[in-house]
Amino acid sequence: MNLRKAGGNWVEGDRFFDREVEIEALMERVGDGIHTLVTAQRRMGKTSLVRELLRRLRVQGDFATVFVDLEDAVTAADAVVEIAAAARGVRSTWGRMTDWIGQSSSAAVDRIEELGMSELRVKLRARVDAGNWRTKGDAVFASLAESGRPVVLAIDELPILVNRLLQGHDFEMTPERRRDADEFLSWLRKNGQAHGRRIPMIVSGSVGLEPILKRAELSAHANIFAPFDLKPWDEETAIECLGALAGSYDLQLPEEVCRRMCRRLRCCVPQHVQQFFDKFHEYLRRAGRREATPDDVSQVYSQEMLGVRGQIHLEHYESRLRMVLGDEGYSVAIDLLTETAAGGGVLGEQSIAQCGAYLSSLPDRVTVRVADVLHVLEHDGYLARLEDGYRFVSGLVEDWWRGRHSHGFVPFDRRLN
Ligand SMILES: Nc1ncnc2c1ncn2[C@@H]1O[C@H](COP(=O)(O)OP(=O)(O)O)[C@@H](O)[C@H]1O
Ligand SMILES: [Mg+2]
Secondary structure (H helix, E strand, C coil): CCCCCCCCCCCCHHHCCCCHHHHHHHHHHHHCCCEEEEECCCCCCHHHHHHHHHHHHHHHCCCEEEEEECCCCCCHHHHHHHHHHHHHHCHHHHHHHHHHCCCCCHHHHHHHHHCCHHHHHHHHHCCCCCCCHHHHHHHHHHHHHCCCCCEEEEEECHHHHHHHHHHCCCCCCCHHHHHHHHHHHHHHHHHHHHCCCCCCEEEEECCCHHHHHHHHCCHHHHHHEEEEECCCECHHHHHHHHHHHHHHCCCECCHHHHHHHHHHHCCECHHHHHHHHHHHHHHHHHHCCCECCHHHHHHHHHHHHCCHHHHHHHHHHHHHHHHHHHHHHHHHHHHHHHHHHHCCCEECHHHHHHHHHHHHHCCCCCCCCHHHHHHHHHHCCCEEEECCEEEECCHHHHHHHHHHHCCCCCCHHHHHC
């Protein structure tokens, strides 16, 4: 197969590798009218999986598809505008949309097709506000439901919006914010229940919805979605992917090299596999070689993967953590992860207890609970619980973390004395 390198963004078509089992499972769900919540650690390939699924559904022709990205949405009204704008790919929405933006002749229908996406968004935005987003949103769902074919509605980064609704920019969960989130999720749930067969939804995001809703005691809203946990590639799949990439770029990566690469990563997050290949490609090009040896692996890993540019990716991990946990929880998370990385890669019960003792010894009362932070770290794929304590799931993230944070770190036991 000719597998092309990923570039920086989600992938589909000839850049998309594997995930056949997942695609099949999701196809079955949309056929059965089941709503899905795709959860996984960041960079696992959620957006790519959903995009590729929609691409294949379009090719097959039984479904219309709508893809909405809520990454930049701040309010429920923003979300409705995004859904409406994305829904213009489905003809049955045009009539209503034309009314909305205040052009009511049949010529205006053609205009919808011609409008640029941002222009359409601006026009829709002018008509949707805090008072009417629910009615407008209901109308979008109703018009999608009238489409000749059922519509698969994919909503990416929904948890980011929910999180913003809940905590705003200052990470504080006020009763008003909780009410806003509650209203938005109730609205989505109601439409999901009303239109399951006509509009199966696939919601996904790089922040888990579950820990956010749990903290706000709104977990029940997620129950229309059947969870779908997207796993990392297993070693054999990652090795095949590396082999396919090597083949496409005319490189020799012997299986032993690929295996060592995977062992370094420990957890084969697709993006890390791609990044490793990319670094290898550049490295071999500079060295004027086309064939890699097993000894190159440590070299590329420590000099390229753990280099300064790798750390840029780490910043992304950190900002997501902050978003989910708020300021206080975030600093506890940083401490816990650093204690893990600095302490040989394992966070034992004793360290966890010491962390709790340290927090309660602080003059300013810390309200966040260590157990809650650990829950998020586990759920979001940073740490996994093993017999002897928690461990980083990914060798790469562990090494990044150690490189960036362990310098000057004071372990919990020393802080207590
Ligand atoms: N099925 C796949 N085949 C090849 N590369 C993938 C695949 N899924 C993910 N990737 C790699 O991971 C990166 C992130 O994918 P993306 O879908 O944006 O992840 P997420 O939405 O989970 O953050 C892509 O740029 C690509 O390098
Ligand atoms: Mg994504």
